[in-house]
Amino acid sequence: MTARRTLDLSLYFVVSSDSTAGRPLCGIVSEAVRGGVTAVQLRRKGGSIRDFVAEGRELLALLRPLGVPLIVNDRPDVALVVGADGLHVGQDDMAPADVRRVVGPDLIVGLSVTSLEDAAGLDAELVDYAGVGPVFPTTSKRDAATALGLDGLRRIAKALSVPTVAIGGINRENAEQVRATGVAGIAVMAAIGTAERPAVAAASLRARSSQSNRIPNVLAIAGSDPSGGAGIQADLKTFAALGVYGCAAVTALTAQNTRGVFGVLPTSAAFLGAQLTALCGDIDLGAIKIGMLATGPNAQTVAAWLAHGPSKPVVLDPVLCAGTGARLLDDEGIRVLRTELFRRVTVATPNADEAGALLGGSAPATLSDAADAARALHALGLRNVLVTGGHLAEGADCVDLLYDGAELVEIKTPRIEGPPTHGTGCTLSSAIAALLARGRDLRSACTEAQRFVALAIEAAADLTVGSGNRPVHQLGSQWRQAGF
Numbered sequence: 001m002t003a004r005r006t007l008d009l010s011l012y013f014v015v016s017s018d019s020t021a022g023r024p025l026c027g028i029v030s031e032a033v034r035g036g037v038t039a040v041q042l043r044r045k046g047g048s049i050r051d052f053v054a055e056g057r058e059l060l061a062l063l064r065p066l067g068v069p070l071i072v073n074d075r076p077d078v079a080l081v082v083g084a085d086g087l088h089v090g091q092d093d094m095a096p097a098d099v100r101r102v103v104g105p106d107l108i109v110g111l112s113v114t115s116l117e118d119a120a121g122l123d124a125e126l127v128d129y130a131g132v133g134p135v136f137p138t139t140s141k142r143d144a145a146t147a148l149g150l151d152g153l154r155r156i157a158k159a160l161s162v163p164t165v166a167i168g169g170i171n172r173e174n175a176e177q178v179r180a181t182g183v184a185g186i187a188v189m190a191a192i193g194t195a196e197r198p199a200v201a202a203a204s205l206r207a208r209s210s211q212s213n214r215i216p217n218v219l220a221i222a223g224s225d226p227s228g229g230a231g232i233q234a235d236l237k238t239f240a241a242l243g244v245y246g247c248a249a250v251t252a253l254t255a256q257n258t259r260g261v262f263g264v265l266p267t268s269a270a271f272l273g274a275q276l277t278a279l280c281g282d283i284d285l286g287a288i289k290i291g292m293l294a295t296g297p298n299a300q301t302v303a304a305w306l307a308h309g310p311s312k313p314v315v316l317d318p319v320l321c322a323g324t325g326a327r328l329l330d331d332e333g334i335r336v337l338r339t340e341l342f343r344r345v346t347v348a349t350p351n352a353d354e355a356g357a358l359l360g361g362s363a364p365a366t367l368s369d370a371a372d373a374a375r376a377l378h379a380l381g382l383r384n385v386l387v388t389g390g391h392l393a394e395g396a397d398c399v400d401l402l403y404d405g406a407e408l409v410e411i412k413t414p415r416i417e418g419p420p421t422h423g424t425g426c427t428l429s430s431a432i433a434a435l436l437a438r439g440r441d442l443r444s445a446c447t448e449a450q451r452f453v454a455l456a457i458e459a460a461a462d463l464t465v466g467s468g469n470r471p472v473h474q475l476g477s478q479w480r481q482a483g484f
Contacts, residue, residue, distance in 0.1 A: 008038040008444055009165040009185030011206050016043040019193040026058055032192050033068055034451055035202025041088055043073040056082035065412055076102045096126040119159040132156050134168025154181040175209040203477040216437035217283050218244045222291030223252035229422040229471030237474040238430035244437050249275040252294040258466030261326035269297035276305045285312050286437030289430050292319040296332025303340035313436040316345040317429035318354050342381040349429045352391040374403035386446055402446055411447050413454045421457055422469035428453045
């Protein structure tokens with residue numbers, strides 16, 4: 001196992017059967033993960049070991065395909081029987097050395113820390129992370145120590161040599177302040193488990209706790225969609241939803257609405273270059289997203305700028321055609337993508353149709369075809385390829401395939417049935433760029449971006465825009481949380 005090296009503590013959900021307001025445990029956890037939960041700890045106070053094991057196995061079957069680790073609380077025997085990814089113990093439970101002897105070297109081990117003395121005694125060779133708290137008074141644990149407050153949390157986090165997750169009384173109102181103390185993440189229980197909409201609550205917590213003292217700037221190089229569903233309009237809404245400041249260099253104006261594209265007016269390559277030069281000369285960019293380029297000269301301009309410009313993560317959404325069939329990149333532009341841009345980007349995010357067109361063949365129809373397309377695109381010079389699965393017809397899940405030349409990773413989310421939507425590709429690539437700018441690794445960024453798009457598709461039902469394909473609603477989670 002490699003779980004110890006890939007643990008993401010950003011939003012750590014502690015769950016038990018008595019903390020879900022009487023609702024099914026797996027249903028709550030599934031919704032929470034869709035909203036952005038990155039790790040789940042199963043806690044059980046009382047009841048039989050048999051029930052504890054049954055709950056653990058049910059959760060593991062849900063979480064393992066999604067790449068979200070399952071941590072068992074207190075019981076190494078249950079963790080081993082279930083096959084969990086990790087174990088969390090308190091100061092009064094088994095000593096970390098004994099825990100490690102029982103569970104072996106690969107299992108994640110977390111340790112509760114309530115004081116500077118606890119922090120000083122922690123052995124980073126035995127423990128992978130520390131759960132520090134309670135930060136604020138909490139009723140979820142009757143024997144909890146005195147609340148540390150933000151200053152106490154900050155001192156302990158600074159003293160520890162392992163990642164720290166803050167726990168105790170954390171909610172949407174204080175999550176940003178908690179993350180600002182320097183912890184790796186926040187742990188919550190009731191804030192998600194008893195929420196009416198766990199996915200929305202998780203997304204809100206994730207957005208609030210992802211804020212840092214320095215907000216990254218992210219640039220979208222793309223065309224304009226006056227209907228607001230795609231292009232730079234979708235990019236900027238996505239950036240705003242994910243806590244980064246958005247800039248835009250416009251490659252083309254379009255005449256379009258929800259029913260189709262009726263005209264394209266490309267920006268001249270010289271003026272596109274002037275936009276990029278002006279931005280780069282003034283603004284420190286954390287990441288770059290490239291969407292519609294329209295023409296070969298525009299593509300060449302962007303490639304030349306990247307060759308001598310900022311060395312930042314670059315996400316390429318190879319926009320070739322609108323959903324209605326209108327051409328959005330000419331043949332020369334496609335040639336420049338293959339020969340110039342591919343080798344200058346961090347990851348490309350083609351859908352099935354775009355992958356087929358870039359390879360000069362038909363669109364992949366199955367996961368196996370999509371895997372072959374990812375390998376073929378990598379061979380053309382891309383370091384990383386994410387072939388998105390929204391256009392693949394098979395399966396109850398939408399499966400995106402991430403390939404880095406060595407490993408092919410399936411990133412899954414339940415497929416959302418409903419009317420056709422508009423702007424998913426723009427939103428996904430922009431979300432990946434925003435998350436890379438916020439410090440996520442590529443796999444985490446792609447996984448979290450997929451969940452973000454799923455929530456935006458689900459929230460699209462709240463909108464009444466036009467009579468054609470429904471725009472996705474990037475700010476849906478925030479608007480629902482605010483009561484709009």
